[in-house]
Amino acid sequence: MVVAEIKPLKEIKEMVKKFRKILVLGCGDCVSVCLSGGKKQVELLSMALRMAKKLDADEANIGEQTILRQCEPKFIELIRDEASRYDVIVSMACGAGVQALVDVIGNIPVLPAMNTKFIGAANGAGDFLEMCSACGECLISQTGGICPVTRCPKGLLNGPCGGSRNGKCEAGPDIPCAWILIYDRMKELGRLEDLKNIIEVKDWSKNQRPGRYETAIKEETGTDPEKKRPDKAAAK
Amino acid sequence: MNINAMPPCQAACPIQTDVRGYIAAIAKGDVKEAIRIIRQVNPFPSVCGRICTRTCESACRRGQVDEPIAIASLKRFASDQTRELKEASKTGTYYTEKIAVVGGGPSGLTAAHDLALLGYSVTVFEAHDELGGMMIRGVPEYRLPKHVVKDDIDLILSIGVEAKTGMKLGMDFTIDDLLKEYRAVFLALGSERSLFPKCKGVEQPGVITAVEFLQQVSQGQRPYLGKHVVIIGGGHTALDAARTCIRLGSTDVTVVYRRTLNEMPAGKIEVEEAESEGVKFRYLTAPVEFLGKGKVEKVRCIEMRFVADGSRRRRLVSVEDSEFEIMADAVVLAIGYNPKTDDIKDIEIISGKRGTIVVKDESGATNIKGVFAGGDVVSGPMSVIDAIASGKRAAEAIHRSLRNLPQKELDEPSVLKPLDEKIVSLIDKAGRQKMPALPADDRIKNFEEVNLGYGKEQASIEAWRCLNCGSGAVVSDDCAACLNCVIVCPYGVPTPGEQKAQIDISQCQACGICAAECPASAIDVRLETKEEGRNKLDEAIAAAKKAAPDGFNIEFFCEYQQPEENSGEKADTFRVGKPCLGRIDIAQLLRPFEEGSRTVRINKCKRHDCRFKDCEQWIVKHVQAAKNILRELGMDTERLKLTEEPGNN
Numbered sequence: 044m045v046v047a048e049i050k051p052l053k054e055i056k057e058m059v060k061k062f063r064k065i066l067v068l069g070c071g072d073c074v075s076v077c078l079s080g081g082k083k084q085v086e087l088l089s090m091a092l093r094m095a096k097k098l099d100a101d102e103a104n105i106g107e108q109t110i111l112r113q114c115e116p117k118f119i120e121l122i123r124d125e126a127s128r129y130d131v132i133v134s135m136a137c138g139a140g141v142q143a144l145v146d147v148i149g150n151i152p153v154l155p156a157m158n159t160k161f162i163g164a165a166n167g168a169g170d171f172l173e174m175c176s177a178c179g180e181c182l183i184s185q186t187g188g189i190c191p192v193t194r195c196p197k198g199l200l201n202g203p204c205g206g207s208r209n210g211k212c213e214a215g216p217d218i219p220c221a222w223i224l225i226y227d228r229m230k231e232l233g234r235l236e237d238l239k240n241i242i243e244v245k246d247w248s249k250n251q252r253p254g255r256y257e258t259a260i261k262e263e264t265g266t267d268p269e270k271k272r273p274d275k276a277a278a279k
Numbered sequence: 280m281n282i283n284a285m286p287p288c289q290a291a292c293p294i295q296t297d298v299r300g301y302i303a304a305i306a307k308g309d310v311k312e313a314i315r316i317i318r319q320v321n322p323f324p325s326v327c328g329r330i331c332t333r334t335c336e337s338a339c340r341r342g343q344v345d346e347p348i349a350i351a352s353l354k355r356f357a358s359d360q361t362r363e364l365k366e367a368s369k370t371g372t373y374y375t376e377k378i379a380v381v382g383g384g385p386s387g388l389t390a391a392h393d394l395a396l397l398g399y400s401v402t403v404f405e406a407h408d409e410l411g412g413m414m415i416r417g418v419p420e421y422r423l424p425k426h427v428v429k430d431d432i433d434l435i436l437s438i439g440v441e442a443k444t445g446m447k448l449g450m451d452f453t454i455d456d457l458l459k460e461y462r463a464v465f466l467a468l469g470s471e472r473s474l475f476p477k478c479k480g481v482e483q484p485g486v487i488t489a490v491e492f493l494q495q496v497s498q499g500q501r502p503y504l505g506k507h508v509v510i511i512g513g514g515h516t517a518l519d520a521a522r523t524c525i526r527l528g529s530t531d532v533t534v535v536y537r538r539t540l541n542e543m544p545a546g547k548i549e550v551e552e553a554e555s556e557g558v559k560f561r562y563l564t565a566p567v568e569f570l571g572k573g574k575v576e577k578v579r580c581i582e583m584r585f586v587a588d589g590s591r592r593r594r595l596v597s598v599e600d601s602e603f604e605i606m607a608d609a610v611v612l613a614i615g616y617n618p619k620t621d622d623i624k625d626i627e628i629i630s631g632k633r634g635t636i637v638v639k640d641e642s643g644a645t646n647i648k649g650v651f652a653g654g655d656v657v658s659g660p661m662s663v664i665d666a667i668a669s670g671k672r673a674a675e676a677i678h679r680s681l682r683n684l685p686q687k688e689l690d691e692p693s694v695l696k697p698l699d700e701k702i703v704s705l706i707d708k709a710g711r712q713k714m715p716a717l718p719a720d721d722r723i724k725n726f727e728e729v730n731l732g733y734g735k736e737q738a739s740i741e742a743w744r745c746l747n748c749g750s751g752a753v754v755s756d757d758c759a760a761c762l763n764c765v766i767v768c769p770y771g772v773p774t775p776g777e778q779k780a781q782i783d784i785s786q787c788q789a790c791g792i793c794a795a796e797c798p799a800s801a802i803d804v805r806l807e808t809k810e811e812g813r814n815k816l817d818e819a820i821a822a823a824k825k826a827a828p829d830g831f832n833i834e835f836f837c838e839y840q841q842p843e844e845n846s847g848e849k850a851d852t853f854r855v856g857k858p859c860l861g862r863i864d865i866a867q868l869l870r871p872f873e874e875g876s877r878t879v880r881i882n883k884c885k886r887h888d889c890r891f892k893d894c895e896q897w898i899v900k901h902v903q904a905a906k907n908i909l910r911e912l913g914m915d916t917e918r919l920k921l922t923e924e925p926g927n928n
Contacts, residue, residue: 052911071799075759081798082757086866091908094873098912109757109799168766 044073044164045137046171047080047157049088056095058154059133063102065092066129067156068122068144069109070136077171080135080157082109088135088156104129113140119147126151161193179249185242187228192245194221200242281693282784286748287338288350290694293668294320298335298350299747303806305353306742307838307856308735311364313357322392322435323385323667325427326414328355329730332546332662340695340748343703346711348745349733356738362430372439373398376462376681380404381448384412385663386654387467388432389670390677391440397678401440402461406447412469413655414663416494419519420726421526425497449623454650463649463677466628466636467670470618470655476511480569481612489520489613496523505608507531509578511566512613513543514660518550520611521558525723532558533605537565537583537595552729555719567602569610577604618656628652635659641689642676643669651677695749695785702770702786707888712741743839743890750805751787752794754780757801764793764802769892790891791862795901807858816867819853820874827851833871834880835860852880860884861894868905868919880920 049055059065067089074080089105096103108125110118113136126132131152134141137159144153161173176193182200183190192198196214202222206213210223229235288298297316304313317324331351339347378394380387383405391401409415414428436442446452448468457464473488475481485505489512495502508529510521513536524532536543539562540550550560561580568579582601585593617633629637629646636652638644643651653669655661679686715731716722722729733741751772752764758779765773765780773782773793782793782802794802794809803809816833823831831851838856857863860883871879883898898921906916 052908071757071759075798076761078761078763078798081759081761082800083798083864083866086800087869087908090866090869090873091912094869094914095912097873098914165762169763 044076044162045139045159046077046161046163046173047074047137047159049079049084049135049157050155052091052095055088055133055154055156056092059092059131062131064104064106064129064131066106066108066126066132067092068113068126068132068134068136069107070113070134070140071109071111072114074136074157076165078169082107085109085135088133092133113137114143116143116147119144123148177250177254178245178247179254180246182242182245185237185240186225187232187234189221189225189228191221191225194219194224200245282753284693284695284749284785287340287694288335288348288748290692291334291338293334293664294671295692296320296335299745299750301357302348302350302353302742302745303747303750303858305357305738306745307858308739310357310360313353314361314364317354317357320671321667322389323414323431323663324354324358325431326385326423327351327664327667328353328358329423329427330418331664340698341744341746343698344706344746345708349711349714349741352712352714352730352733353738353742356733358431359732360735371398372400374400374681376400377402377460378463378465378677379457379461380465380467381454381457382412382465382467382469382654382656383407383410383442383444384467384469384654384666385414386469386666386670386673387412387465388435388440389667390465390467390653390674391670392435392438393671393674394677395435395438395440397674399678403440403442404446404448404452405442405444408444410442410444413471416497417490417516417519419493419496419523421522421722421729422519424728454623454628454647458649462681463651465643465670465673465677466645466650466652466656467654467666467673468618468620468636468652468656470616470635470660472617472619472634473612474615474617475612476566476614478566478568480571480575483569483571483575484573485571485575485608486569486610486612488616489516489611490616492520492611493523496527501527503528504611505529507606507608508533508611509566509605509607509609510534510611510613512536512615513538513545514613514615515545515549516616516660517611517613518545518553518558520613522553522556522723524611525556525558526726529608530557531606534558534560535564535566535578535580535605536560536562539563556723561605565597566610569607570604575607575610578607578610579604616660618659620656633659641672642686643673644676644680698746699786702772702788705770705892706746706788706890709744709888711744712737739839746890747789747806749784751784751789752782752791752802752804753784754782755801755803757799758797759799759801761798763796763798767792767796788891790859790894792891792893792897795862795864795897804862807862812857812862812867815855815857816870819855820871820876823851823853823876824874826853830877831875832878832880833876834882835863835868836882837884840882840884859889859891859894861889861891861897863898863901865901865905865908868901869908872909872914872918878918878920880922883921883923885923 067085069080069082069085085107089107093105108122110122112118126148131154133154133156134144135156141153141155162175162177163171163173166172173193178192191202195202196212203220207220210220212218212220229238286299289295301313301316321327328351333351335350336347341348377400380391380403383403387403391403394401410432411428415425454464471490473490504524506529508524510517517534521532521534563583564580565583566578567581569575570577570579579602582598583595584598586596588594618635620630620634620636631637636656638652638657643653645652651673653673654666675687717729760779762775762780770788772786773780789804789806791804794804831853834852834854836854836856837860838858902921906919909916
């Protein structure tokens, strides 16, 4: 899932300086799971902003909402009316959610409360590690299910490098050397021989941004921006 | 897993008392709330708190950890402490029908009480001069003082129940007479005809029945039965008679019972109390003949033993050639008693064998329209709580029949299952509080109440042992399946479900840590719901703003702590209690600041054996996180103080 971290309060305060009616919007999916942007965190951020506004002798009306997933326009539709009562939406979703909001709710500015960090998984209690770079051409079948693109700071496809020391990476003492992990895993799987195969250079064109993925049930309306923003179409 | 499953104590109680509720109130020091909860279903709290047979305690899940909660003794504590707070609210009569209750014992008086509260005009007819039945005529005063019974009875009368004593059914009036004036009649005649063993010599002077003996003593007589007394029987009545004899001066008192201690209805605790007073016991012994010239002098007994009879049950048979004799100046028979219903001649009430009145169902309807029966006259001698339960059922049935409502469906409640072993092993052990009692030597000199009742501190410590079964966490659909609750729970109760986290209500210990840490605010703990917590805090803040508009402080404290005598409370500090502080989340800590509080104090207790494991570390974590936010806002972090209260050690 997507892992995001809340921005420093100072930065968020600065972003909302000139706004009086603020809606803090949380997301019930990834950011809830990594304990950053769920209903509980919405409550805390709203409280902190209220107190901050008060300290600056500013008036403020700060609302709180959380929807199931901010990256889904249909869920955003559910709070469109509510959102129209505010001057700005502070989104606690990942970057995808923030931008989906912008797409759907045209006339209100949307500000990101989070810094989206990576695609990752839980690594024990309350700890999240980056696992995947979304390179678009997954090769981890060749490396025992461990991704060297992501977990090796150099992204080596045929490691390890000379900087590997006692199983740790030279880039940081708590970064395990990905290639040692891969070696151990392949040994466990009885596939050490396979490591002798050279992994070819990646085709980074598969990772061309912005990425797009079309499924078989692609909606007709999805492609036409005018159909998504009826207010803009009407204004023309 | 039914989240509305009943705690085993409540399910085991014949009147389904909200045990969990009143014990939680006592743990927080709120006796008024405790007695209110008890009195919702039980008009005899002072009586039951002393002599109830306590099936609840046998079912209590704390018993899996160490010892069951002293549920009855805590009931006694609540009623003793609120004696002065007699809230005698005379209820109005909403219905025109009048109801007659025949029998002023626990069953009759309970039915009268419930019917009066429903709005009927009720008259109780009692053959003796005093109301109370076996509560005052059968149970000795050293177990149940008369003035205690009178307290409960006075409260019942004060709500508008009319009582006519000295009126005997069959002599002063008939059921027919009653049906002319009253729309319904409830027969709660009790059961007082003693059974006699089939032994020769039973008619000799000196062979008396326990029921009559105890009645005489209850009326103030003090008969001396002689040095050697033999009691036949194994129930409460037998032990009551034995201990009464000790107090009347007999020094060689022996209880003779045909089976063993394990089968004895009186129970091990009472037997121990009797033994400490000098009563002797002979098990697996049965009387054969009462011998004597002019009056009884000896009892010839025979030994008994169990034999397997081919099926899984055992049969009791006498041991050949094992007869022996016990000296006896008097013999007290306590092998049971039946109702006396042959006095009821005018109306045909179907009488079962043993003279009991036969009823159609649990509600007590007899074969005659408008006539109901309950208590010992239907069931034979049972416990006072069973009599109360039958009185309640009859009142409900009479009310529904008069109002043309369908009769109540009796459904089996679903009950919480036992605690898992792994949870039991994580709960710190703490034995039951010992009931203070008169020293054994002092007891036998008089009929003063032997058990003295818990003091405030004892009651609060004992009530705190209660696990509040079933008042734990419930997960809503907002759950994001982050499984944080699985990670933080000190008891390992939450598990990953198919779509969201699953928390088994029968195992959850209600510490509230998962709820405080849930990022989706999807967990609500019933011990203190989010709404209750919010309301408490809102109320305190509103009161603070009103009373101290120039500046106020908010203080959170643990409700299970004894308040300090001199807490140094200032007029501008407003307190919010929580059932253990581990459940406060960061937002609650900051809320008072949002509303203008000068400081927020968290009075953490000093105990390290809190039933809510790990509460200490979470309190510290939450305070740290709250301080971080204050720091980011440029506010003085010293305004948030974590202090320690002297705790119970």
